[in-house]
Amino acid sequence: MPELPEVETIRRGIEPHVLGRRIGRVVVRDPRLRWPVQPDLAARLAGRRIEQAARRAKYLVLHLDNGDRLLIHLGMSGRIWVLDPTVPLIKHDHVDIELDSGQLLRFHDPRRFGAVLLWNAGEPHHELLRHLGPEPFDPAFHGDYLFELSRGRSAAVKNFVMDGNVVVGAGNIYAAESLFRAGIRPARAAGRVTRAEYAELASRIREVLNEAIVQGGTTLRDFAGANGESGYFQQDLYVYGREGEPCRRCGTEIRRKVIGQRSSFYCTSCQR
DNA sequence: AGATTCGCCTGAGAGC
DNA sequence: TGCTCTCAGGCGAATC
Numbered sequence: 001m002p003e004l005p006e007v008e009t010i011r012r013g014i015e016p017h018v019l020g021r022r023i024g025r026v027v028v029r030d031p032r033l034r035w036p037v038q039p040d041l042a043a044r045l046a047g048r049r050i051e052q053a054a055r056r057a058k059y060l061v062l063h064l065d066n067g068d069r070l071l072i073h074l075g076m077s078g079r080i081w082v083l084d085p086t087v088p089l090i091k092h093d094h095v096d097i098e099l100d101s102g103q104l105l106r107f108h109d110p111r112r113f114g115a116v117l118l119w120n121a122g123e124p125h126h127e128l129l130r131h132l133g134p135e136p137f138d139p140a141f142h143g144d145y146l147f148e149l150s151r152g153r154s155a156a157v158k159n160f161v162m163d164g165n166v167v168v169g170a171g172n173i174y175a176a177e178s179l180f181r182a183g184i185r186p187a188r189a190a191g192r193v194t195r196a197e198y199a200e201l202a203s204r205i206r207e208v209l210n211e212a213i214v215q216g217g218t219t220l221r222d223f224a225g226a227n228g229e230s231g232y233f234q235q236d237l238y239v240y241g242r243e244g245e246p247c248r249r250c251g252t253e254i255r256r257k258v259i260g261q262r263s264s265f266y267c268t269s270c271q272r
Numbered sequence: 273a274g275a276t277t278c279g280c281c282t283g284a285g286a287g288c
Numbered sequence: 289t290g291c292t293c294t295c296a297g298g299c300g301a302a303t304c
Contacts, residue, residue, distance in 0.1 A: 003298095034280075034299085058298080076297050077282075092282090111281045113298060128300090155275060164299075172297080260276080262297080 002074045004136075004169030005209055005233070007058045009216030010080060015053040017082040017103060018062065022049045024098035034075060034115040037095065041118055044068065045097065057132050057168035067121025071128070075113025081106045133167045136206050141167055143199030150190040150198070157193050158186035159260040161205065170205055173233075174212065176240045176265050178204040185271045186264045187257065211236065239265040 002010070023045045031037035038044075045064075052063035060080070062070040072080060082103050095107040095116050107116055119126045134141040146167075150160055158179060161170045170178065179186050181204040184197055193201070212233040238248050242265060243256035252269040 073298080075281090075299090109281095110283065111297085113281065153274075159275090 002058065002078065003171040003174060003212075004058055005174075005212035005216050007060060007074065008055055008213050010074075011053055011055045011060055014060075014080065014082050014105065017101070018050045018053055018099065018105065020049065020051075021099040021101050022047065023064075024100060025096075026098065027096040028094065029096075030092075030094045030112075033094065033109065033112050034073065035117060037116055038118055041116070044118055045070070050099075056129055057135070057164060059129065061119075069119040069121075069126075071115065071117040071119050071126065072107065073115040075109060075111060075115070077111040078107065078109040078114030081108065131165055133163075133165050136167055136169045136209050141202060141206075143195065143202045146198040146202055147193075147195045150193065153190040155190055156187045156259045157184060157190045157201075158262075158264055160190035161201070162262075167205070169209055172262050172264075173237070173240045174205070174208050177208045177238060180239045180266060180271060181208065183271055185268075186266050187259050239267060241265065 026042035026045045028037050028042060031039075048068070049065040050062050051065055052061075054061040054063065058073060060072040060074075062072070064070065072078075074080065082105055085098070085102070085104055087106075090108070092110045092112075093106055093108045094112070097105040097107075099105065107114070117128075134145075146161070149166060150157075153160060158175050160166055161178070162172065162175050176186065178201060182197065182201040184193060184201060215233050215236070239254050242254045245254055246252065247254055247267040247270060250267065250269045252267050254265055254267055257264050257266070
């Protein structure tokens with residue numbers, strides 16, 4: 001599933017193909033996404049030039065020359081490809097956006113948890129982005145911020161950092177890995193984690209996400225062709241998906257525990 | 273207000 | 289081979 005590093009990698013991958021390009025025909029084959037594709041999407045995109053390819057949390061944000069912005073979220077199973085129009089359609093190819101380069105931007109999403117939404121120029125803040133916490137690389141994200149915000153909270157620290165209102169980008173995998181590196185057990189109450197531990201955790205979250213982005217950039221670069229599937233960060237996982245296997249640091253068997261409906265992996269010796 | 277649960281979806285993999 | 293069942297999960301909405 002695409003998490004923040006994957007979305008950032010995709011952004012970097014498509015950027016050179018879309019910047020400055022003018023949009024031609026837009027084909028919506030299935031509007032039934034997380035939110036229905038607006039009926040006037042095609043009409044409003046036609047003729048627009050793409051001036052910027054940005055990202056906010058897991059949303060791709062394409063800035064258009066009339067001030068509108070196109071929000072694309074990949075949900076769980078979404079893909080976005082830049083390809084030649086000769087590439088045959090496959091199941092779940094929901095939206096095509098033709099570019100004046102002759103290529104097209106194709107949105108594909110089997111589970112349809114993703115979204116393709118037009119953000120009106122008139123609205124300075126999109127409702128879906130309004131509540132989001134800082135980006136992990138934003139200077140506003142640091143240990144003291146987590147510490148202050150977490151006081152009095154009884155929820156597990158893992159759920160706390162996975163909450164998009166707190167900070168964006170710490171999905172299930174990266175939360176587990178960050179907590180391992182910071183030496184904090186995922187089930188601990190957020191309100192009982194110390195200031196020093198949060199300082200460590202904040203920098204580990206940044207570290208893990210940065211590593212994943214760097215690796216995504218090396219192995220997930222074939223956007224003009226077809227798939228963007230690969231193992232990238234997998235080799236570097238210390239705990240995620242490693243239940244029963246020995247901890248890479250101390251050899252203790254990695255445990256799995258469901259916290260807040262999500263599988264959580266940790267080392268009982270390295271994490272306290 | 274914070275915590276928890278629900279619902280939307282399909283494909284992969286397990287079990288029979 | 290083919291069916292059924294379970295699980296996965298982003299994230300807003302509803303509920304506790």
